[in-house]
Amino acid sequence: MRLKITSILCALIIFSMISSATACNFHITEAVDSKKGMQYGGTLAYYVGDLNTSIAIWNALGKVKIEKDTILTLQDLDIHILNRYDPYQPATPGVYNSQNKSITYYVPVISNFTQAQRVKTMTHELGHAxxxxxxxxxxxxxxxxxxxxxxxxxxxxxQDRAVYTCRWG
Known part of the structure; x- marks a missing residue:
């Protein structure tokens, strides 16, 4: 009887952990370091103001600090704003690559966007990071x-705020 109760309790605990992770809807492969910071560098020749606005949107939540990499920090995220199309998906405005922890935004696509649309796209990809x-x-x-x-x-x-809070506290 004691074994049965213990088994049921373990199953309930595991189920609740799986349920909450599913409800949270987050990746395991983020680019955030152990100090809840994300330092970025990369090729940033275009739309830097829009990128800064996107960063400010996430930084306003106060749990993870996204900031430019310095010589005193390790780079966690590589961001490129490139004046070319994605060779595999030419209509793609931006993409987060979880393997190498990089975001690439494609100027030929986002140059047709309004500033608000570019900021949304950049904020979305930063969310993946x-x-x-x-x-x-x-x-x-x-x-x-x-x-x-x-x-x-x-x-x-x-939902953006709920998942962020679930992931980062």
Missing amino acids: LGIDEIHVDNNIMQPSPANNPSSLNTLGT
Whole structure:
């Protein structure tokens, strides 16, 4: 009887951990260091102001600090804003690569966007670098939008905030 109760309790604990992780909707492969910081570097010749606005949106939540890499820090994230198309997906405005912890934004695609659409795209990809997966709920930065009809949303939605808080406290 004692073994049965222990087994049931263990199963409930494991189930609750799996359920909460699924509800949180986050990746394990974020680019955040152990001090809850994300220092970035890379090729930033275009749209730096839009990138800074995107960084400020996430930094306003106060748990993870995204900042430019210095000679005194280790780079956690490589960001490139390149004046070329993605060779595999020419309509892609930006992509986060979890293997090498990099974000690439493609100028030929995002140059057709409004400033608000560029900021949304950049904020969305930074969200992936923070470990947040796609959120398929309207009015959230992490909701994907097609390149031919990009969203202009520039404020974090309820689900964006909930997943961020679940992941980072």
